[in-house]
Amino acid sequence: MHLVDVCAFYTPHGGGVKTYAEQKLRIGPDLGARITVLAPGDEHAVIDFGPGAQLITIPSPRLAVDKNYWYFADQPALQAALDRLRPDLVECSSPWRSPSWVANWRPDVAKALFLHADPLSAYAYRWCDPLLPRAATDRLFAPYWQHIRALSARYDSVICASRDLAGRMQAGGVANIRCEPMGVDEGVFSPANRDPALRAKLLADLGLPESAGLLIGVGRLAGEKRWPMVIKAVRRAAKDRPLGLILLGGGRKEAEVRAAIGTDPHIKLLDPVRDRPRFAAILASSDALVHGCEAETFGLAAAEARASGVPVVVPDRGGAAEQADGGAGVTYKSADPEALAQTIRALAEQGFPRSHTGEVQTMRGHFEQLFGHYRERIAAH
Structure with a gap:
């Protein structure tokens, strides 16, 4: 399986998406997957993470509000990169413009939308909860709901990493929801x-x-x-x-x-x-x-x-x-x-009572389950 992650939120300066993408690059080949992460950057670059794992950047502008991040601005360049890479499945990690461009590319290729961001909670609900009930906020931000519902219908799966997000998306009419909780680095935390x-x-x-x-x-x-x-x-x-x-x-x-x-x-x-x-x-x-x-x-x-x-x-x-x-x-x-x-x-x-079990799923376990689901989606195509 060749998985291409169109990763609009990747930045070398850190953050959860960077951690997740690089864990995928390290663990994926061990699980029989070839992994390519496509990210926006200042220039074209290819970074090898080992056999079967590459990070490729596409020249892109920086975000005005945060210069640590870039955004995909060239649909033909992104789709041309996908043509060259010939993935079995494309995963998108942004709910904004790039997943629409990916959805427009080759409907015969399996696609998954991974919701690494929740703009409604990060912005809309945070701003409006002190003033409005949630239902009123959802009506105010109806264009976003319409956008994410339309996107979901064009993707084989919409991946959520928590029950909370999966439940809210399903309640909002978003299709093809699948909950795949993430995990922690194996052997690091104890x-x-x-x-x-x-x-x-x-x-x-x-x-x-x-x-x-x-x-x-x-x-x-x-x-x-x-x-x-x-x-x-x-x-x-x-x-x-x-x-x-x-x-x-x-x-x-x-x-x-x-x-x-x-x-x-x-x-x-x-x-x-x-x-x-x-x-x-x-x-x-x-x-x-x-x-x-x-x-x-x-x-x-x-x-x-x-x-x-x-x-x-x-x-x-x-x-x-x-x-x-x-x-x-x-x-x-x-x-x-x-x-x-x-x-x-x-x-x-209470004396800060501690748990001595440390029972949490590892990222390897997460990717084993996620890749199993992706292989099913590829087979369905």
Whole structure:
């Protein structure tokens, strides 16, 4: 099977889509698949990830709102690249323009639309929920619903990585929905990575003793992640007991996040940790992961925390909420800093109970299931 991923959200600067695409490039050939990722970039480039795995960039303009990202702007160039690659199945990871161009290319080739983004939750609901009921917001954004419904009818499968997103898409009339939860890096995350000495150092860097609670937040510094809300909630919860927070992330909202932190010595923003074993050790050595984003399509950081035995504090909406299932964490009312503060307090009073099972699906398991489904779709064509 030759799978071509038309990956509009890929950027070498990081993020969940980059992590996912590169995991696919590493794992896919082991599962009998040839993987090509087609991404927009400054220039044409071919990057080999090993036998049967390539990343190819097509010259494209950068996004005006975030120069770390590009967008496909040339339909003939994209379709010509597909002609040269001759895929058995094309996967698209954007709900915008490029999947329409792919849908227009060779109807005899199997196609899947992977919803790595949820614009309704990230933007429409985030902006309108304080003012309007969801039904009114859906009517206001009816053109998007019409667009995604029309797209889904032209694709063999629309892949969602969480029950929450799959359910909302189905309720909105989107066709061919299939839920395929993602997973974590195999052999990287484990409760055994907990290091008391590392925990003590992280707390000392925050000016706190070992008896304090150590919270961690992981993710892009973007509006939908609600980091200022998380910071406010942690500060409120810390009035009752000593708590520290480290945030690992980068992005265009850095100034806003730094302003929310201010001069608080017990909250620090640090660069993302690219060294996976070190990141896994930092995560496992924390007492809880706090998350503010109700627009997650899966919630990778929360899944990695769960695999590390670390309790998760996540919104009650979105993909991250599912990582609290089975006692692995707690949920709070989305977008409510006081509800988050109260939830953190309650978890701290319990001593941040940990799970020592680390039971989370791996990415290999995810790709085994997903590729099995893709082979069925190819056979159907």
